[in-house]
Amino acid sequence: MSTGRPGVSWGVLIRVREAGIAAVIVALIAVFGLLNPRFLNAENLGAIVLSVGILMILAIGQMLVIVTRNIDLSVGSVLGLSAMVMGMVGRDLPQVPIPLLILIAMAVGALAGALNGVLVAVAQVPAIIATLGTLAIFRGLTFLVSNNVQVDPEDIDDRVQDLAAEGPLGIPWLVIFAIIVVAVAWWFTTRTMTGKRLYAIGSNPEAARMRGLNVRGLTFLVFVTMGALAGLGGAMYVARFATVNPADAGLGFELAVISAVVIGGTNIFGGSGTVLGTVLGTVLVGILANGLTVVGVSGFWQRFASGAIILLAIVADAFVRRRIEARQSQETTVRST
Amino acid sequence: MVTTTAGLGEHPPGGEEPAPFLSATGIVKSFGPVHVLRGVDFAIRPGTVTALVGDNGAGKTTLIKGLAGIQPFDAGRVQFEGREVHIDSPRAAAELGIEVVYQDLALCDNLDIVQNMFLGRELHRGVTLDEAAMEHRAGETLRGLSVRTVSSLRQQVAQLSGGQRQTVAIARAVLWNRKVVILDEPTAALGVAQTEQVLALVRELRSAGLGVVIISHNLQDVFAVADLIYVLYLGTMTACLPAAQTTPGEVVEYITGGRTAAQDA
Secondary structure: OOOOOOOOOHHHHHHHHHHHHHHHHHHHHHHHHHOHHHHHHHHHHHHHHHHHHHHHHHHHHHHHHHHHHOOOOOOHHHHHHHHHHHHHHHHOOOOOOOOHHHHHHHHHHHHHHHHHHHHHHOOOOOHHHHHHHHHHHHHHHHHHHHHHOOHHHHHHHHHHHHOOOHHHHHHHHHHHHHHHHHHHHHHHHHHHHHHHHHHHHHHHHHHHOOOOOOOHHHHHHHHHHHHHHHHHEEEEEEEEHHOOOOOOOOOHHHHHHHHHHHHOOOOOOOOOHHHHHHHHHHHHHHHHHHHHOOOOOHHHHHHHHHHHHHHHHHHHHHHHHHHHHHHHHHHHHHHHO | OOOOOOOOOOOOOOOOOOOOOOOEEEEEEEEEEEEEEEEEEEEEEEEEEEEEEOOOOOOOHHHHHHOOOOOOOOEEEEEEEEOOOOOHHHHHHHHHOOEEOOOOOOOOOOOHHHHHHHHHHOOOOOOOEOOHHHHHHHHHHHHOOOOOOOOOOOEEHOOOOOOHHHHHHHHHHHHOOOOOEEEOOOOOOOOOOHHHHHHHHHHHHHHHEEEEEEEOOOHHHHHHHHHHHEEEEEEEEEEEEEHHHOOHHHHHHOOOOOOOHHHHE
């Protein structure tokens, strides 16, 4: 019986995968930079950092959801709804302090997430169906509360807009928030009991239940967290774009978010995924979207490219997994002699 | 005649048996019109390996699911360490100290060995996990069971062989100080060497004083480790045979209903 077996372990493989994503990112930067030097100027890089920041806040939440073998398709609508509520409160009640505005956006998001959580964890509706429904519901609510009137830039406090431009050491608050979310999520998923249990739930829900884990409670918690993060993303959206249009804010955002998570190596069937991978996946998606625009690729082909990249990521993932399984069954046979 | 190897002869002959951890008497369980268990008596003793054999549909799984708290019995008494108990949930079974290792093992593939062994009872300081302490105790437990086939405690369970997975699932029972470990077909999917590993582990559990129940279709494995062999036939316990004093042939006769306790007595 062999010990200390050589060869690829999952941990190493995930790291190899993360190195692969990093390599693709570098290659994309080089290609876009060559095609259009404007891609590399400070202004454009700043724009990339800001869009990646918002995407990252949501992608981290989505990673947690997917790790538990669920998915949240409503994140774009939740972002839109919370951005709208925050924009309207800021417009109609100018005396409300900025931190409270952000908290309001997060609370709206958390409430929306709680509805998703109840549907999935309590009513046991499959997440893909439940959140497909709430995707439409929250978008509808955004039209209803706003009466289909957008919040204009002149109605948004300059100090709100500054969140996407200024901050400590010259780093915009938007970026600081994204960094905090990433750091807390990293600590949560690698160091805490609750964080680790999310992986157990996604890996084998039946086993998790038999071990006494509160599967429903944790699932609910994950959806509420996702909602609050989508709310924070909504607040950052208001800061960055200084406009909230009910038909537009966060529309289709779920696709970018889920792409980022899947490209980052999170298994769509739950049980595995890392914060580092998600960060890299988000950067890749952000650079791709920006770069394709800067080099003049049309909107249609941009969508085509991002779709193709998700498929590529999933196919590559399935391929690698199958290779590993084949190797394992082979080794098991050999070693049992 | 096949050789009969009674488990190392450690088990004292009838008469001076230790008081059972668990004794069930008159157990009845029906599913609608189907009477699966018709007044079954069963006991699990410390430091003893008890085999539960019987053909498909004899009621083995139903008996085990009742003791595990998954499907409570309709009638009958269950005593644990002399105390009357009602095992009405898996949690109740766990609190008494009963661990069931199911055929599908209920392991989380994406977690490593340590995480699987501690899942649901993690050691922690505040909200953060005490990984070092968990790894240390998991290693101690595996060494205590003379397990040397696992190269790293931080391997994901998905990477392990069938025998290693079985080892992790069984070691978990020891780690959590269980008194009774019920193994459902522990060797069904294993090769020769891995089966031997698992049987060695069963003997370790016995020397540690646990009450071990092994459900198996493989009489060779049963005779390799069991002290006592209980035979279920169509919902009735037709025999309780000391392994040292019986033969596979005789057990097969009981399993197939060619022989019953009544004829015997």
